[in-house]
Amino acid sequence: MTFSLRFRAAVVSIALFAAFLGIWHLATRSTGTAANMSPEYARLMGLTATQGKSAMPGPLDVGAKLWEHLKRPFYDNGPNDKGLGIQLGYSIARVGLGYFLAVIVAIPLGFLIGMSPLINKALDPFIQVLKPISPLAWMPLALYTIKDSSISAIFVIFICSVWPMLLNTAFGVAAVRKEWINVARTLEVGTVRRAFTVILPAAAPTILTGMRISIGIAWLVIVAAEMLVGGTGIGYFVWNEWNNLSITNVIIAILLIGIVGMLLDQVLARFTRMVTFPE
Amino acid sequence: MTDKFISIEGIARRYPGADSGTTTVFENLWLSMSRGEFGCVIGHSGCGKTTVLNILAGLDQPSEGAVIVDGQAIEGTSLDRAVIFQSHALLPWRTVLGNVAYAVTSKWRDWDRARVKAHAQTFIDLVGLTGSEHKRPSELSGGMKQRVGIARALSITPKIMLMDEPFSALDALTRGTLQDEVRRICLETGQTAFMITHDVDEAIYLADKIFLMTNGPGAVLAEIVENPLPKDRGRIELHRHPYYYALRNHIVDFLVSRSKTFAATVTDHDPRNVPTVRPGLSEPIIVSPPRAVEINPPQTIAR
Numbered sequence: 001m002t003f004s005l006r007f008r009a010a011v012v013s014i015a016l017f018a019a020f021l022g023i024w025h026l027a028t029r030s031t032g033t034a035a036n037m038s039p040e041y042a043r044l045m046g047l048t049a050t051q052g053k054s055a056m057p058g059p060l061d062v063g064a065k066l067w068e069h070l071k072r073p074f075y076d077n078g079p080n081d082k083g084l085g086i087q088l089g090y091s092i093a094r095v096g097l098g099y100f101l102a103v104i105v106a107i108p109l110g111f112l113i114g115m116s117p118l119i120n121k122a123l124d125p126f127i128q129v130l131k132p133i134s135p136l137a138w139m140p141l142a143l144y145t146i147k148d149s150s151i152s153a154i155f156v157i158f159i160c161s162v163w164p165m166l167l168n169t170a171f172g173v174a175a176v177r178k179e180w181i182n183v184a185r186t187l188e189v190g191t192v193r194r195a196f197t198v199i200l201p202a203a204a205p206t207i208l209t210g211m212r213i214s215i216g217i218a219w220l221v222i223v224a225a226e227m228l229v230g231g232t233g234i235g236y237f238v239w240n241e242w243n244n245l246s247i248t249n250v251i252i253a254i255l256l257i258g259i260v261g262m263l264l265d266q267v268l269a270r271f272t273r274m275v276t277f278p279e
Numbered sequence: 280m281t282d283k284f285i286s287i288e289g290i291a292r293r294y295p296g297a298d299s300g301t302t303t304v305f306e307n308l309w310l311s312m313s314r315g316e317f318g319c320v321i322g323h324s325g326c327g328k329t330t331v332l333n334i335l336a337g338l339d340q341p342s343e344g345a346v347i348v349d350g351q352a353i354e355g356t357s358l359d360r361a362v363i364f365q366s367h368a369l370l371p372w373r374t375v376l377g378n379v380a381y382a383v384t385s386k387w388r389d390w391d392r393a394r395v396k397a398h399a400q401t402f403i404d405l406v407g408l409t410g411s412e413h414k415r416p417s418e419l420s421g422g423m424k425q426r427v428g429i430a431r432a433l434s435i436t437p438k439i440m441l442m443d444e445p446f447s448a449l450d451a452l453t454r455g456t457l458q459d460e461v462r463r464i465c466l467e468t469g470q471t472a473f474m475i476t477h478d479v480d481e482a483i484y485l486a487d488k489i490f491l492m493t494n495g496p497g498a499v500l501a502e503i504v505e506n507p508l509p510k511d512r513g514r515i516e517l518h519r520h521p522y523y524y525a526l527r528n529h530i531v532d533f534l535v536s537r538s539k540t541f542a543a544t545v546t547d548h549d550p551r552n553v554p555t556v557r558p559g560l561s562e563p564i565i566v567s568p569p570r571a572v573e574i575n576p577p578q579t580i581a582r
Contacts, residue, residue, distance in 0.1 A: 177368075179364055179366055179368035180368060180370060182338055182362070182364070182368065183362075183364070183368050183370070185337075185338060185355075185356045186336055186337070186338065186356045186357075186358075186360070186361065186362045187356075187358060187381070187382050187385035187386070187435070188356060188357065188358050188385060189385050197381065198370065201370070201372045202370075202372075275372075277371045277372040277415070277417075278371065278415070278417040279371045279416075279417055
């Protein structure tokens with residue numbers, strides 16, 4: 001009896017995950033009494049000293065804590081103690097806003113660059129210099145000029161997501177097949193209508209690919225940006241929990257960052273599939 | 280003088296070449312066609328025949344000279360001149376109906392949806408694609424794609440249909456069927472058509488006039504061959520016609536040898552008065568010999 005490839009892959013995935021959890025559990029479990037000490041002193045020292053338990057939390061600790069978080073994702077006990085849902089919400093909102101601004105700027109500008117060889121050549125040196133700058137390097141400048149840490153974080157997201165979209169849009173627009181343009185030309189289609197009925201659909205898959213790269217980068221950068229600006233967001237949460245020495249929470253945050261990043265990517269992947277046309 | 284529906288008047292195309300010189304693909308090219316005629320240009324690759332077609336379409340500009348269609352010098356592309364592209368050039372994100380409707384809405388911008396659809400449907404039916412309206416180009420065979428290209432070109436009811444080797448990418452059977460369709464449609468509608476081809480038999484079957492071009496660079500229109508076969512010729516009995524082989528041999532001879540040696544052997548070639556020949560039973564007879572230049576001096580050839 002043969003199972004589908006999908007099923008077999010799922011079995012292997014689950015087995016690998018189980019093995020990972022098993023090794024993790026064994027590596028972090030208690031090893032019995034490590035040192036003799038008075039009970040009072042032992043209570044003070046905690047399990048790490050008394051039973052040789054690793055400072056690294058085990059999968060069960062993480063699981064229990066995660067369950068706790070999932071039960072109450074939106075509690076708010078003041079600036080340093082908010083639910084994970086709230087923290088993630090802040091991060092997603094920042095990414096969404098910065099990314100949206102980047103879309104508004106990058107796609108029209110990319111169209112212009114793609115359609116005009118002059119603009120392309122004129123802007124190329126600027127793009128080449130600005131593109132490799134780490135988005136976080138803009139942070140001090142943003143803080144100084146904007147004077148608001150939250151908007152600065154949005155600006156950093158904007159600046160990091162703008163490049164892949166800009167370059168992909170320009171490339172997609174410039175690479176539209178000549179024959180499609182010629183079809184529009186022989187039908188006396190005006191520039192604006194041509195841009196919307198021929199160039200946009202033809203370049204859409206490339207543009208969407210750029211947008212998908214951008215959302216990935218934006219989500220990478222938001223964690224670092226929030227560690228710097230502080231206050232709210234999943235990046236701040238990670239750093240705050242590190243200061244609290246709560247490795248459990250740090251691990252949970254890492255897991256959630258991964259899941260949210262995957263979901264964002266999947267959404268864009270779906271959009272890309274919607275505009276892709278078979279030839 | 281015959282009615283000149285299309286008149287190509289002394290056009291040239293030059294490209295900047297190596298060593299700051301220019302490469303002349305062709306120059307001083309004169310060619311005319313009457314309304315309802317089917318013209319084919321035959322020549323080897325690189326003789327600039329696609330450029331001639333692109334200039335006629337308005338997709339390319341001549342370096343010199345002008346093209347006059349229906350009494351007006353052409354300027355850029357026009358909905359009066361439809362192009363059937365070699366690579367069909369369908370928009371892959373649109374359906375068959377969408378591709379034809381795109382052309383229809385481009386010509387009649389104020390038509391409502393139903394009218395556009397009905398008009399597009401007429402031409403989809405005409406090319407025999409009824410039932411495939413909602414398929415995308417990727418779901419069609421090469422022949423069907425080119426049928427959509429033909430429907431799209433016809434749907435804007437152009438004055439001229441321009442075809443750049445429209446069937447060269449198709450297999451022989453499909454090519455034959457589509458040639459039949461094009462011939463039927465052109466005869467029914469009295470469409471003026473200008474086609475570029477490599478295929479001698481295609482030209483013999485479809486064309487009223489066959490324009491022979493010599494090899495480029497520096498290509499010239501060497502000869503206009505009038506098709507002596509009857510207008511109601513059919514594909515099947517085409518090769519049984521007594522004039523068929525004379526016509527075919529004449530064209531093949533030209534392509535094989537004379538297209539290469541023409542420039543060297545014919546010294547008194549006058550591009551404004553290209554000889555018209557009509558191959559018959561024996562040797563081709565010249566029906567309009569090159570005349571001495573009457574009123575206008577020949578175009579000065581720019582260096």
